[in-house]
Amino acid sequence: MLPLDFLASLLDRSCMSKTLWYPYSAMTTHGLKSPPLEIVSAEGSHLIAKDGRRYIDGIGSWWVSSLGHQHPRLIQALKSQADQMCHVALAGITHEPAEQLADALVEITPANLDRVFFSDNGSTAIEVAARIALQYFVQTGQANKKQFMTLSHAFHGDTVASASFSDMPEFHQHMQSICFESIRIPSPADGEEASLHAVRQSLEERGQSIAAMIIEPLIQGAGGMQMYSADYLKQLVNLLKSHDVLLISDEIFVGYGRTGKMWAMDHAEVSPDIMCVSKGFTGGLLPMAATLSSEVVFQAFVDRDDGYDRTLRYGHTFCANPLGAAVALEVIDVFRDEKVLAQLEPRMLLLEQAMQRMLMLSNVKKVRRCGMVAAIELEPEKQSGYLDQVGWKVAHELLSLGVYLRPLGNVLYFVPALNMPLVVLQEMLEKTELVLNKQRIN
Ligand SMILES: Cc1ncc(COP(=O)(O)O)c(C=O)c1O
Incomplete structure (x- = not known):
């Protein structure tokens, strides 16, 4: 049973727009099929609804809010930049926030990444990398x-x-006719040796026609929070190098401390040739992304006055937006000044202990954790995967208890702010355990 005041608040959503088309959501002619929660403000680890109820943001608002909502330093950086200049084209003109941010990124990213190309979201960062x-x-x-x-x-x-x-038929099946094929390697999350074997085989058979391999290092996020080891990354880097195949590391989700180190690749102490960052990049304030490349790769684009056009003819209107750049610079400073990474240990421990407890429940199939990501694979109602409903039922119950999560089918996961207070983290985990326990008995 859901509390009455929560049910009443769900019914009081008749003011919702009929024109707004939501992402990844079933729609009716009158708007969203399931009434959404109307949020009017956010503060630290909490979202605050129209009726005043507070909800713990267990997924950092789609994995972006790494430093919590409304971090005062980020808000101040945004305001100061807004007072001075909101946007100019990065075309024949430049500006300090973009220049400084590029330098700062090169300083903090893996060793051989020396050049920075800005765009405005994760998908565009990937497009840039491919180009x-x-x-x-x-x-x-x-x-x-x-x-x-x-x-x-x-x-x-x-x-x-x-x-x-991507390998997400649930999202992309209707656009297959305009997608291109790639050489699909079995995920290391399903067996690292088998995955490396497949890489080796593909490289031997057709390495001369392969440009790059693109991976989400350590954690495959939307694919179900699938995890694998740093050792796999080490071996992969060596294999790809030996066949002159570039490694594109998609750190859009795992970057900025999410795995316990600043970059997932840091766990393996290896550098990719190209790396994509977004999400935590601006602490969740503004849409922005960067694609970094090695000097070796960049040198192929350098003009040599020989009549051959080596320009990367690619760009987005809002690339290097000064507001985003100013905030992204402040994010880097906050990581340093507030020692964000050094504070992760007790939080990771709490997550780990909770996962181990929940593993004991009969409705829990598996648990996994890497850094500040923890996932509970529930026994599916029908079939494991994104379309299974069991996770949604748990998430719905949790919403009534003041915890906002969005499952991936039968995978319930936590991606909290890296600085979420321990008591809040504890509360979120305890409430989840409570709901899972109740569901197990019902
Ligand atoms: C690993 C990874 N890459 C790329 C993207 C795409 O980012 P965006 O939604 O900003 O286009 C996502 C989004 O969740 C992601 O998790």
Whole structure:
């Protein structure tokens, strides 16, 4: 049973717009099929609804709010920049926030990433990476290298190229006719040896036609919070290098401390050739992304006055938006000043202990955790996967208790702010345990 005041608040949503078309959501002619929660403000780890109820944001608002909502330093950086200049084109003109941010990113990212290209969301960062990889090989005399290797369970975004690299039929089945094929490697989450074997085999058979492999390092997010080891990354880097295949690391979800280190690749102490960042990049304030490349890759694009056009003819209107850049710079400073990574240990411990307890429940199939991501794979109602309803039922119950989660089918997961107070984290985990226990008995 849901509390009466919660049910009443759900019914009091008749004012919702009929014109708004929501992402990933079943719609009716009158708007969303399930009434949404109307949020009027956010504060730290909480979302505050129109009726004053507070909800713990257990997924950092789709994995972006790494430093909590309305972080005062980020808000101040945004306001100061807004007072000075909101947007100018990065075309024949430049500005300090973009210049400083590029330098700061090169400082904090893995060793060989020396060049920075800005865009405005995760999918575009992936598109940029693909374009750079293809053009790099054309301009280094290996135009036959055109194919990409990708992983099963992958998700890299919803634009045509990023969807083509993904393995999410639930999202992309209706656009298959405009997607292109990639060489699909079994995910290391299903067996690292088998995955490496498949990589080796593909490289031996057709390495001369493969431009790059694109991966989500350590955690495949939307594919069900699938996890694998840093050792796999180490071996993968060596394999790809030996066949002159670029590694594109999609750190859009796992970057900015999510795995316990600043970058997932840091766990393996290896550098990719190209890396994509977004989400935590602006602490969730503004849509912005960056694609970083090695100097070796960049050098293929350098003009040599020989009449050959090596320009990367690619860009987005809002690339390097000064507001986003100013906030992203402040995010880097906050990570340093507030020692965000050094404070993760007790939070990771809480998550781990809760996962181990929940593993004991009969309706829990598996649990996994990496850094500040924890996932509970529930016994599915029908079939494991995104379309199973069991996670939604748990999430609905949790909403009535003041916890906002969004499952991936039968996978319920937590992606809290990295600085979520321990008591709030504890409350969220205890309430989840309570609901799972209740569901087990019912
Ligand atoms: C690993 C990964 N790559 C790319 C994307 C796409 O980012 P966006 O939704 O900003 O286009 C996502 C989004 O969830 C993601 O998790």
